[in-house]
Amino acid sequence: MSNHSHEEAGTGRTTSPYAARIRAIEALLLEKGVLTEPEVQDSIAYMEARSPANGAKLVARAWMEEDFEELLLSDAKSAARQLGMDPEHPAEFVVVKNTPEVHNLIVCTLCSCYPRAILGRPPDWYKSFNYRSRAVREPRAVMREFGFEPPEGVEVIVHDSTADVRYMVFPMRPPGTEGMNGEELAELVTRDSLVGVDVPRL
Amino acid sequence: MTFESGDRVRVLSSEKPGHVRTPGYLKGKAGKIETLIGEFPNPEELAYGFSGIPKRPLYKVGFLQADLWDDYEGPAEDHLYADVYEHWLEPAEGGSA
Numbered sequence: 001m002s003n004h005s006h007e008e009a010g011t012g013r014t015t016s017p018y019a020a021r022i023r024a025i026e027a028l029l030l031e032k033g034v035l036t037e038p039e040v041q042d043s044i045a046y047m048e049a050r051s052p053a054n055g056a057k058l059v060a061r062a063w064m065e066e067d068f069e070e071l072l073l074s075d076a077k078s079a080a081r082q083l084g085m086d087p088e089h090p091a092e093f094v095v096v097k098n099t100p101e102v103h104n105l106i107v108c109t110l111c112s113c114y115p116r117a118i119l120g121r122p123p124d125w126y127k128s129f130n131y132r133s134r135a136v137r138e139p140r141a142v143m144r145e146f147g148f149e150p151p152e153g154v155e156v157i158v159h160d161s162t163a164d165v166r167y168m169v170f171p172m173r174p175p176g177t178e179g180m181n182g183e184e185l186a187e188l189v190t191r192d193s194l195v196g197v198d199v200p201r202l
Numbered sequence: 203m204t205f206e207s208g209d210r211v212r213v214l215s216s217e218k219p220g221h222v223r224t225p226g227y228l229k230g231k232a233g234k235i236e237t238l239i240g241e242f243p244n245p246e247e248l249a250y251g252f253s254g255i256p257k258r259p260l261y262k263v264g265f266l267q268a269d270l271w272d273d274y275e276g277p278a279e280d281h282l283y284a285d286v287y288e289h290w291l292e293p294a295e296g297g298s299a
Contacts, residue, residue, distance in 0.1 A: 092239065092240065109225045109227070110223065110225055136227065136270075136282060137227075137270075137271055137274075138274075138275055139276070139280075140275060140276050140280075141275065153277075155277065155279045155280055155281065156267075156276060156277075156280045156281075157280070157281045157282070157283060158267075158281070158282045158283070159282075159283050159284075160225065160282060160283070160284040160285075161285070162223050162224065162225060162284045162285045162286065163223045163239075163242070163245065163260055163285040163286070163287065164239070164240075164242040164245075164260055164285065165239060165260075165262075165285050
């Protein structure tokens with residue numbers, strides 16, 4: 001992926017034609033009374049209150065507590081509520097577990113379905129045609145470009161979020177982290193590792 | 203429900219237009235029912251302001267990557283899972299996914 005490390009720079013492009021178009025549409029919706037300004041602000045606040053830090057907290061807790069891991073893998077919304085998050089969304093929220101035998105990768109080929117209620121906005125590269133088309137067809141090449149190659153003998157499973165389920169990866173705890181506390185562990189869990197294009201590292 | 207976990211299925215080759223949630227690369231491909239996810243309002247109706255009722259069963263379907271792409275680079279056991287509505291599936295015979 002040529003642009004995955006530069007997406008933060010992309011978020012400030014308020015002069016782009018897309019941003020101008022969005023502003024024009026927003027102004028029209030407000031003018032016609034379809035939306036109100038407080039609703040727009042609420043919606044922005046909703047998105048900005050969510051980030052990959054939520055996913056990292058869920059993963060770190062599950063690494064430390066077996067019961068919590070079971071809950072995260074069987075009923076991820078309940079696990080999120082238990083840590084004070086608000087996972088409410090019409091779609092299901094499912095967490096898939098990486099093991100020494102299986103590595104999971106998440107994509108939405110049709111659009112940009114992503115567990116936004118937990119992780120917030122997806123990165124720009126996740127929405128790119130490049131990632132969406134290649135993650136299903138050559139997942140191993142895509143992961144290599146992110147700097148990760150599953151070890152020999154590991155099966156790669158791609159989850160295409162085609163309908164009413166949003167997926168997040170539960171990555172493996174890296175070796176050498178035995179003495180770390182929850183906060184230290186959460187810092188290892190990157191957004192990319194929650195999508196599965198990479199893994200947490202020390 | 204029509205299908206059970208382990209059933210072999212094939213994705214319809216339908217060219218139905220509109221807000222369908224079945225990606226083109228799966229059309230005509232055979233896979234295996236992993237699990238019934240649940241029943242959801244039909245997105246093909248919902249997208250146009252209709253209720254989407256009756257709800258439609260949605261399955262997690264597993265495919266062997268080698269069955270999807272002639273030139274797939276990777277081990278034979280690599281899989282792709284997608285969530286497919288029942289009305290896009292028909293029973294299939296044989297295969298190994």
